[in-house]
Amino acid sequence: MYVRFSLNADLLTSGDIPGEAAAAIEQAVQEANETSFRRGVPKEAQPDDIGRITGWSVEGNALRLSIASGPYTRAHDALFRFRKSIASVLGRHRIGVRGIEVTGFTIRLEGSVEPAAIPRLPMIQETAFDENGVLLSLTLNAADLENKVPDRLVRLIEEKAEAMAYGGKAEHWELIYESPRQPPRFDRDPTEEMVKKGWIKHGAARGQWIYGPQAVQLFRAFETIVLEEIIRPLGFSEMVFPKLVPWEVWKRSGHAKGVYPEIYYVCTPKTRDPAYWEDVADYFKVTGEVPVEMIRDRIDGPIGGMCYAQCPPFWPFVQGETLATDCLPIHVFDRSGTSHRYESGGIHGIERVDEFHRIEVLWLGTAEQTVDTADRLHAAYTRVFDDLLELEWRCARVTPWFMAQEGLVGVSENEQIGTRDYEAVLPYSGGWLEFQNVSVNGNKYPKGFNVKIQSGADCWSGCSGIGLERWTAAFLAQKGFDMADWPDRVAELVGEPKEIFRFL
Ligand code: ATP
Ligand code: ZN
Ligand code: MG
Numbered sequence: 001m002y003v004r005f006s007l008n009a010d011l012l013t014s015g016d017i018p019g020e021a022a023a024a025i026e027q028a029v030q031e032a033n034e035t036s037f038r039r040g041v042p043k044e045a046q047p048d049d050i051g052r053i054t055g056w057s058v059e060g061n062a063l064r065l066s067i068a069s070g071p072y073t074r075a076h077d078a079l080f081r082f083r084k085s086i087a088s089v090l091g092r093h094r095i096g097v098r099g100i101e102v103t104g105f106t107i108r109l110e111g112s113v114e115p116a117a118i119p120r121l122p123m124i125q126e127t128a129f130d131e132n133g134v135l136l137s138l139t140l141n142a143a144d145l146e147n148k149v150p151d152r153l154v155r156l157i158e159e160k161a162e163a164m165a166y167g168g169k170a171e172h173w174e175l176i177y178e179s180p181r182q183p184p185r186f187d188r189d190p191t192e193e194m195v196k197k198g199w200i201k202h203g204a205a206r207g208q209w210i211y212g213p214q215a216v217q218l219f220r221a222f223e224t225i226v227l228e229e230i231i232r233p234l235g236f237s238e239m240v241f242p243k244l245v246p247w248e249v250w251k252r253s254g255h256a257k258g259v260y261p262e263i264y265y266v267c268t269p270k271t272r273d274p275a276y277w278e279d280v281a282d283y284f285k286v287t288g289e290v291p292v293e294m295i296r297d298r299i300d301g302p303i304g305g306m307c308y309a310q311c312p313p314f315w316p317f318v319q320g321e322t323l324a325t326d327c328l329p330i331h332v333f334d335r336s337g338t339s340h341r342y343e344s345g346g347i348h349g350i351e352r353v354d355e356f357h358r359i360e361v362l363w364l365g366t367a368e369q370t371v372d373t374a375d376r377l378h379a380a381y382t383r384v385f386d387d388l389l390e391l392e393w394r395c396a397r398v399t400p401w402f403m404a405q406e407g408l409v410g411v412s413e414n415e416q417i418g419t420r421d422y423e424a425v426l427p428y429s430g431g432w433l434e435f436q437n438v439s440v441n442g443n444k445y446p447k448g449f450n451v452k453i454q455s456g457a458d459c460w461s462g463c464s465g466i467g468l469e470r471w472t473a474a475f476l477a478q479k480g481f482d483m484a485d486w487p488d489r490v491a492e493l494v495g496e497p498k499e500i501f502r503f504l
Contacts, residue, residue, distance in 0.1 A: 001111045001133075001161070003154055005051075005075035008104040009142075010062040011083060014096040017058045021093050025063065028089045029053045032082050041072040051078030062101075076105075076145040100142035107136040107150055109157065117160040123149060174397045176420065179385065182392040184427035186480030190473055191349030193481055198501065200350065207347045207354025214497035218475070219357065219468045221493035223335065225388060226359055226466055230380045234373070236331040236361060242313040243337040246304035252319075252448040253312035264340040264354070265302035306340035310360035311463045315449040318364075322452040323459070329365030329373055351433055351473040361464040364446065366453065370460035371416050374440050377464055378420065381438070385422070389475060390487045393424045394432070417442040424474035433477075435470035439463055 017025075033052045041050050049070035057064045063086065067075040079100070087097050110133040118127055118134065123144065126137040140149055194200045199214040211219065230236075244266055250256040270276070276298065283291045307313065314334065323330070338355050346352055363373045378395070385391045398421050419439040423432040439462055446452070446459035453459045475490070483491045 001109050001113065001158060003071055004069065004108040004110070005150060006066075006068045006104075006106045006108070007075045007079065007102065007145075008064070008066050009079055010059075010064050010101045010103060011086065011097050012099045012101060013061045013063065013090060014098050015094075016061050017063060017090065017095060018093060019058075021090065021095075022058070024089045024092070025056065025058070025086065028082075028086050029056055032078070032085060036081055036085060037073040037078050039073075045072050046070075051075055053078070053082065074150065076148075076150055079145065100145075102141055102145065105138040105140060105145075105150070107138065107154060109133050109136070109154070113157070114161060114164055117157050117164060119160075121153060121156065123153065172397070172399045175394060176397055177382065177395040179391065179393045182390055182478060184392075184478060185482070185485040186427060186477060188428050189349060190428075190476035190481075191351075194350070194476070197481070197497075198499075198503075199497070203355070205355070207343055207352075209350055209353065209355075213500055215472070217494045217497060218472050221490060222468060222471045222475075223359065224493055225384060225489070229384050229388065230377065231333055231359075231361065234331065234376055234380060236333045236363075239314065239317075239332045239334055240336040241307075241310060241334040241360070243307040244304060245307060245313050248304075249312050249316065250304065253309070253315065253445065254448060255308065255312060259305075259308055262341045262343070263305035263308060264342060265305050267299040267301040268303055270298050270300050307337065308339065308341060309463075310334055310339060310358055310465060311362045311445075314362060315445055315451070318451045319449040320451075322454060323364075325454040328453060329363055329369040331361075331363045331373065333359060333361045335359040349473060350469045351435075353469060357468040359466040359468070361466070362461065363463075364451070364459060364461035366455070366457050367416070367442075367460045370440055370462050374420075374438050374462050374464075377438055381422065381436075385424075388487060388489050391424050391474060391478060393422060393435075393474075396421050396423065414442060416440055424478065426474070426477045428477060433470060433474055435474045436466045437464060 037051045049072050051067060051069035051073035053065055054068050055066040065079065065082070067078050067082075069075040069078060073081070083097055083100065090097065113129070113134045115127075115129065118124070118136070123138045123140045124136050125139045128135045128137075136153070138150070138153075191200070194215060197214070199212045200209045201212070202208070203210050247256060250259065280291055280294050280298065283289070283294065311334075314332070318330075335358075339358055340355055343352055343354055347354065361377065363370060365373070382395075385393050398419050417440050419437050421434045422436045422438075423434050425431075426433050441461050441463065443458050443460055445461045451459050479486050479490075483494070486494075
């Protein structure tokens with residue numbers, strides 16, 4: 001897609017621009033077109049590719065400009081560059097530039113552009129297709145231009161077009177390890193069996209379970225294995241990450257680009273004055289129903305959502321900081337609370353739920369340190385799944401979630417950035433279940449949260465989400481419920497299931 005920008009704008013001045021300034025303005029325009037707009041432009045660029053002032057006139061206290069460009073020194077960038085140089089010219093006439101009024105802005109995309117790649121987008125007032133491309137007329141102001149709105153619109157349309165072209169193709173998936181086969185000990189859905197045994201019951205909310213002592217014995221056994229075999233030997237320290245995540249964090253982590261369909265949104269009361277809420281409470285007292293519509297009127301937000309991915313709310317801890325070389329790599333983990341995703345109709349068993357429990361392992365340092373930690377984690381996981389849990393599992397490199405999230409489809413240009421998914425076979429269905437992953441996220445988070453390291457090298461990070469429900473589902477699906485069939489270490493850590501409830 002080739003892109004052209006064209007704008008009309010008035011530079012508003014503190015007083016009327018006198019006629020005798022005309023020659024100096026013309027000279028500044030020529031200087032801009034011939035020199036300043038060409039700065040930083042590749043040599044092979046054609047004149048049409050580069051920003052240039054195509055016309056100007058004076059009307060009272062306004063200098064009216066028309067600027068056109070291709071992809072280099074884009075019209076809006078040219079506008080701000082010119083404002084600087086003209087300010088000193090007008091200064092000689094004791095006139096200052098007070099503001100910019102944008103009177104017209106168009107983007108032309110040349111090439112074949114799918115109309116669906118340009119849905120309702122902010123600021124686009126009109127969209128006109130012809131045989132050579134599309135012309136977008138925008139309504140925006142100088143602050144929008146300074147905020148690079150035109151560039152963001154173009155990039156977004158390009159991303160949508162790429163995603164559509166990529167559409168049908170399967171997600172990148174490349175097998176990197178396959179475990180030895182394991183004899184299946186069970187051929188049914190373990191969730192149904194756990195329900196039958198009274199180990200778990202549905203919670204009152206959708207996609208939520210109440211785990212009885214027997215199920216929690218398994219969770220804690222797996223947690224102990226993770227702590228003793230992975231977290232302690234590799235030197236990770238425990239932290240507590242927040243579980244309510246405001247937009248500020250998701251804007252920086254990139255989740256604000258696409259997580260909306262799966263968020264559990266969080267709102268705050270408009271006021272905590274009991275009088276403001278009295279009729280809501282009274283309505284319930286009289287009818288026995290909670291008046292959801294009345295509540296909707298009395299709340300603000302949403303201010304964000306419940307924990308979705310576990311690591312983003314960690315990052316404000318290091319935001320804006322420079323990390324000393326001698327504290328790197330940083331190795332931490334969090335297991336302090338639930339994650340929440342609206343999985344809609346996808347809910348299944350304990351393995352795909354709206355509320356789940358994870359241990360999140362997070363590390364940061366130089367690129368080498370980050371990749372090295374990911375490799376050492378992979379080695380430790382391999383030992384645990386092969387030798388301790390005796391699982392039948394496999395590991396594959398997949399398109400990093402954030403690349404899919406951000407429409408950056410295809411394989412990353414940096415081979416070391418990406419996600420490894422760990423999958424276990426489910427004998428009852430023959431399918432595979434992703435039960436955890438390891439991601440090397442490159443400089444994505446450090447860049448988003450402005451984190452630097454002392455040496456000046458690029459800061460990288462990685463994370464690994466260990467899903468306790470998924471470990472439990474995978475283990476029970478393969479090993480069943482007869483502890484005699486379980487690997488010794490697991491059986492020993494779990495112990496005899498505690499049956500503390502007796503229902504009459
Ligand atoms: P899936 O493709 O199965 O939906 P995902 O790619 O959305 O998984 P990630 O975002 O990579 O999962 O989350 C990391 C880990 O969190 C998963 O490996 C899994 O252990 C756990 N997890 C994610 N979603 C759920 C869920 N709905 N229920 C239980 N565990 C989950
Ligand atoms: Zn993470
Ligand atoms: Mg998912």
